[in-house]
Amino acid sequence: MILYFSATGNSLAVARQLAEQLHEELMPLVEATGVDLTNEKRIGLVFPTYDFNLPPALRDMIAQLRISPKSYVFTVITCGSMVGNCVWVLRRILREKGIELAYSHKVSVPDNSALAFGRNPNKQLGKFARVPARMEQIIRELQAESHTLHYSWFGLLSWLLGRPAIENGMIKALGPKVNPDKCIGCDICVRVCPMENIQLVESRKTKDRPSDSKQSDKVALTGDHCTVCLACVHACPQQAMTTHGHETLKERQYRNPQIKLKDLQLLPAKRK
Numbered sequence: 001m002i003l004y005f006s007a008t009g010n011s012l013a014v015a016r017q018l019a020e021q022l023h024e025e026l027m028p029l030v031e032a033t034g035v036d037l038t039n040e041k042r043i044g045l046v047f048p049t050y051d052f053n054l055p056p057a058l059r060d061m062i063a064q065l066r067i068s069p070k071s072y073v074f075t076v077i078t079c080g081s082m083v084g085n086c087v088w089v090l091r092r093i094l095r096e097k098g099i100e101l102a103y104s105h106k107v108s109v110p111d112n113s114a115l116a117f118g119r120n121p122n123k124q125l126g127k128f129a130r131v132p133a134r135m136e137q138i139i140r141e142l143q144a145e146s147h148t149l150h151y152s153w154f155g156l157l158s159w160l161l162g163r164p165a166i167e168n169g170m171i172k173a174l175g176p177k178v179n180p181d182k183c184i185g186c187d188i189c190v191r192v193c194p195m196e197n198i199q200l201v202e203s204r205k206t207k208d209r210p211s212d213s214k215q216s217d218k219v220a221l222t223g224d225h226c227t228v229c230l231a232c233v234h235a236c237p238q239q240a241m242t243t244h245g246h247e248t249l250k251e252r253q254y255r256n257p258q259i260k261l262k263d264l265q266l267l268p269a270k271r272k
């Protein structure tokens, strides 16, 4: 079983390839917390790096998983360049459940947070050139049920940068906000948010809106359990989501070229 978390498709593309090549099923991590996985012989965890660490929401989700200590548990982490603390933190969460992480490796792909720092993730597509060789290695090692943690030694830097204070600060700073003047209430952000943290609410401007307006009467509103995956920022067709208070430019919105928008609409209740 391959469990994945993905906002813009990089981790989903990796998870799909692993599932295909290893003949495993694929399941979103957000759906897996309520499922009994104790009969699974092999469990893969595929997710992105956030601030040199696991995405905050994933720590609870992984802690809640029902996995057998006899399973071969591995992780493949996607990142722009450095996974930092991810392997150590994941290893600790699993150990607290009596499970040993058998294998880890990373895949470097475009950094989807680049748009929040005034850079364009779409200018990093050259990183895909190295992905096939890395995936070949990972699949070969996983088929052999290798016990290897491939992690880098940028230890202290990663440890410092992964401290909760810095991380929570980052999350507050990057946390997407809706620009109600641009939002047309189309609900794409609602459907791609893996945290179910966005809802459509009655727009305050409804009564002022011209009757021939294409806009719906609703406007998106973000809640308080955002994990800053930026799925909404990248998917919004109106570029109505801001990060850092900065406007989002269409050319900086990113989705992995192998992944369609509908593939990122996670929860069955939200699939249309």
Ligand SMILES: Cc1cc2nc3c(=O)[nH]c(=O)nc-3n(C[C@H](O)[C@H](O)[C@H](O)COP(=O)(O)O)c2cc1C
Binding pocket: 005, 006, 007, 008, 009, 010, 011, 012, 047, 048, 049, 050, 051, 052, 053, 078, 079, 080, 081, 082, 083, 084, 109, 110, 111, 112, 113, 174, 228, 229, 230, 256
């Ligand atoms: C909030 C946030 C923080 C990130 N921090 C890091 C980081 O510390 N190191 C890194 O190499 N990439 C970082 N990234 C980039 C993502 O890990 C990378 O683009 C990943 O492949 C996205 O996966 P997805 O498309 O499956 O969501 C960050 C992305 C976000 C949204």
